[in-house]
Every structure is written in structure tokens, then in C-alpha cells.
Amino acid sequence: MAVVSKLNNLVxxxxxxxxxxxxxxxxxxxxxxxxxxxxxxxxxxxxFDELLSSLAEQTAQDAREELSQRFADAPQAPRGLVLQLAQDAIEVAAPMLARSRVLTDEDLLSIAETAEQGHLKAMSRREEVCERLSDTIVRRGDDETVAQLIRNDGARLSRETFETVTERAESSPVLQGPLVERGDTPNDLLADLMLTVGNSLRERIMERFDAVDPAVLEHAMAASKARLAQRMAEDRDIAAAQKFVQTMALRKQLTGNLLARLLREREYSKFYAAFAEMTGVDYVAARRAIKQESIDPLALICKSAGFDKALFVTLAVLRHAAGEDAFRDARELGQLYDAISADDAARAMRFWRMRKNMAA
Structure with a gap:
């Protein structure tokens, strides 16, 4: 009982x-x-909990920071104190949020619903992050916070969360590397990223695919096709665009000139459908090749389809509103196109076309 006596004196x-x-x-x-x-x-x-919580509340932040560091790894740390420190300023809260095992998943989920980015980022570094907490961090976190979570192998991610992050990665280079390097990123989502990432990450994806059993890869591509088809179904213009393309094909008017005209006139749905038909990729791949910032996917698709350099340069320029200086980079674009080998283009296209073939 000596500890009780000492504690009473301290009270x-x-x-x-x-x-x-x-x-x-x-x-x-x-x-x-x-x-x-x-x-x-x-x-x-x-x-102990009552006294420590009371003292912590009335001491300066640097003292609370020291307290948090000391109790963060203590498995029997007073629960009330832990919860108090975990919701303090980030300098105090970070050790608790990142390391304390006294905090339950429910505690963390409750904190995450109102937490600032620093607190969410600290949670994303935990040795284990449950699926529900990962879902919340992805829903509320900025790209830097989500990238931290994706890099954590101890974070479990649901299929839905993987899809959400992959869609965000279409316009966020910060997320692309962590997704590509993460070991359990689904293969079909990696296939989606091939149309978004730069050359080095695209090579990394293709290296991973080379090690995947062909039957497994085909199944992944089928899943990708079904998922993306569901997203496309929300676009009412697609069906009409595909009918237009069928008509043009019957009239033998499905040509490079038609592509250039459709893109110049901003008939995007018709252009994507026509471009997909002429190159052998699916509608989503065609749309991403035009809408994203990087020129690489458009160049790879055009090269693999055998488009001449002039047509590629025209499409590359027209994908952004063409002004009076629109063609000033035509020579550079042409040099880029010449530098792509047919073999490199065919290797990348093998996976994109596989996804389209799954529909057939």
C-alpha cells in the first residue's frame, strides 16, 4: 500500500x-x-488517471509532450489520460495516435471524424490500421496523409478504399508511387494507373504484371472492365457516341481526319469512342489519354495503333484548347513520338487491350 500512501501525498x-x-x-x-x-x-x-489528467490539463504544452512520449508505449497507461493527450495539439497527440495500444479502434475512429490532418497522418503511421480507420483517413485526409497511409504495410485497405485512392491518383502524382509500390494493390487498379503514371512507374507496373499468372491477370482485367463500365454507364452520351462511331465505320469515314475534327469541335464523347475503336483500347483509356496532363499515354496508344506522326502531333495539340501559339511545340512532340519504339508501345498496350478484350 506504499504506492497508495505516496499517491495520496502527491494529491x-x-x-x-x-x-x-x-x-x-x-x-x-x-x-x-x-x-x-x-x-x-x-x-x-x-x-493515477484522475491526478495525471488534472495535472496535464494545467501544465504547459512541452510538459504534455514529454508526458505523451513516456506513456505512448505503456500498455497499461491510464485510459483517460491517453484519450486526453490523443486529442491535444498535434505535438502532444502524435505519439499517442501513432503508438498507443490503449486506444481502441473505436477511440481512433471517433477522433478521426473531427481530427486535423496532422492527427490523421499520425494515425496512418500506426503499426496496424484497421480497414474502417483506413476508410475514414482516406475520406477525410489530404493526398499527403493518404500517401502516408498507403505506404504503411500495416494498414489494411478495403477494396472500396483502394478504388477511391486509385481514382484520386488519376490527378494526384503524390498517390501514384505509393499505390504502385504497395504489394497488395489489386492488379486491375494497377492496370488503370498505367494510363496515368509516368514512364518509370509504368515500367514498374509492367514488371509486376510479367510475374503474374496469365489467368489471374485476365481475371483482374475482367474485373477492371466491369468496374469501369459501371462508371461509364453514368455517362448518357456514351451510347449515342458509340452508335455514331458504328455509322462512321460503315461509311468508311472512321479516319484520322474525323478524330481531329471531333477533338477540335470538342465532341469529346464521340472522339473517345472513335479513338478507342481505331486504337483497340477501351473508352476509359481513350478518355484518360486526352484528359490527363502527361502526353505519354496518348503517344504510346497512337504509336501502337500505327498512327503517323502528324496525326499524333495534331491530337496532342488539340487536346488543349488550340490558340495562336498552339503548334509552337510541334517539333518537340514529333521528336518525342519518334523516340518511342514500336516494341515499347506494344508492351504497354498488351495490358490495356487485354482489358478491352475481356468484354468480348
Whole structure:
């Protein structure tokens, strides 16, 4: 009972008004806790919790930071104190959110619903992150926070969360690398990213695909096709655009000139459908090749389809509103196109076309 007697004496001393004395008391109570750690849920543990929480609330932030570091790895840390520190300023909260096992999944989920980015990022570094917490971090986190989560192999992600992050990665280079390098990113989502990422990440994806069993890869591509088809079904213009393309094909008017005209006139749905038909990719791949910033996917698709350099340059220029200086980069675009080998283009296209073939 010596620890109880010491604790009672410290409770009396805690009535001191001096902030420096309170800081000293906080250290003394903390030292006493670690010297003779009480059982969780015991009366002594509750008394420690009450006193530590009260002292922490009335001491300066740097003292709370020290307290958080000391208790973050303590499996029997007072629960009330842990919850208090976990919702403090990020400098105080980070060790608790990243390491404390006293915090339950429910605690973390509750905090995450209102937490700022620094708190979410600290949670994303935990040794284990459950699916529900990952879902919340992705829903509320900015790209830097989500990238931190994706890089954490201990974070479990649901299929839905993977899809959400992949869609965000279409316009966020910050997310692309972590997704490509993560070992459990689904193959069909990696296939989607091939039309978005730069050359080095695209090569990394193709290297991963080379090691995948062909039957497994075909199944993944079929899943990708079904998922993306569902997204496309929301676009009412697609069906009409595909009928237009069929008509043009019957009239033998499905040509490079038609592509250029459709893109110049901003008939995007018809252009995507026509471009997809002429190159052998699916509608989503055609749309991404035009809409994203990188020129590489458009160049690879055109090269693989055997488009001449002039047509590629025209499409590359027209994908952004053509002004009086629109063709100033035509020579550079042409050089880029010449530098792509047919073999490199065919290797990349093998996976994109596989997804389209799954529909057939």
C-alpha cells in the first residue's frame, strides 16, 4: 500500500498553484506510476488517471509532450489520460495516435471524424490500421496523409478504399508511387494507373504484371472492365457516341481526319469512342489519354495503333484548347513520338487491350 500512501501525498501537493511545481509533480506522479504500475481498472489506476489528467490539463504544452512520449508505449497507461493527450495539439497527440495500444479502434475512429490532418497522418503511421480507420483517413485526409497511409504495410485497405485512392491518383502524382509500390494493390487498379503514371512507374507496373499468372491477370482485367463500365454507364452520351462511331465505320469515314475534327469541335464523347475503336483500347483509356496532363499515354496508344506522326502531333495539340501559339511545340512532340519504339508501345498496350478484350 506504499504506492497508495505516496499517491495520496502527491494529491495533496497537487493543490499547489505554482506552474513549475505542477510540472515537477507531474514528473513525480509519472515516475511513481512506472515504478509500481497498477493493474488496469484498479482503484489505484483510476486515482493515477484522475491526478495525471488534472495535472496535464494545467501544465504547459512541452510538459504534455514529454508526458505523451513516456506513456505512448505503456500498455497499461491510464485510459483517460491517453484519450486526453490523443486529442491535444498535434505535438502532444502524435505519439499517442501513432503508438498507443490503449486506444481502441473505436477511440481512433471517433477522433478521426473531427481530427486535423496532422492527427490523421499520425494515425496512418500506426503499426496496424484497421480497414474502417483506413476508410475514414482516406475520406477525410489530404493526398499527403493518404500517401502516408498507403505506404504503411500495416494498414489494411478495403477494396472500396483502394478504388477511391486509385481514382484520386488519376490527378494526384503524390498517390501514384505509393499505390504502385504497395504489394497488395489489386492488379486491375494497377492496370488503370498505367494510363496515368509516368514512364518509370509504368515500367514498374509492367514488371509486376510479367510475374503474374496469365489467368489471374485476365481475371483482374475482367474485373477492371466491369468496374469501369459501371462508371461509364453514368455517362448518357456514351451510347449515342458509340452508335455514331458504328455509322462512321460503315461509311468508311472512321479516319484520322474525323478524330481531329471531333477533338477540335470538342465532341469529346464521340472522339473517345472513335479513338478507342481505331486504337483497340477501351473508352476509359481513350478518355484518360486526352484528359490527363502527361502526353505519354496518348503517344504510346497512337504509336501502337500505327498512327503517323502528324496525326499524333495534331491530337496532342488539340487536346488543349488550340490558340495562336498552339503548334509552337510541334517539333518537340514529333521528336518525342519518334523516340518511342514500336516494341515499347506494344508492351504497354498488351495490358490495356487485354482489358478491352475481356468484354468480348
Amino acid at each position: 495533496e501537493l497537487a493543490r499547489e498553484k505554482s506552474s513549475e511545481r505542477r510540472r515537477t509533480l507531474l514528473r513525480e506522479v509519472t515516475d511513481l506510476f512506472f515504478e509500481e504500475t497498477p493493474d488496469s481498472g484498479s482503484a489505484t489506476s483510476r486515482k
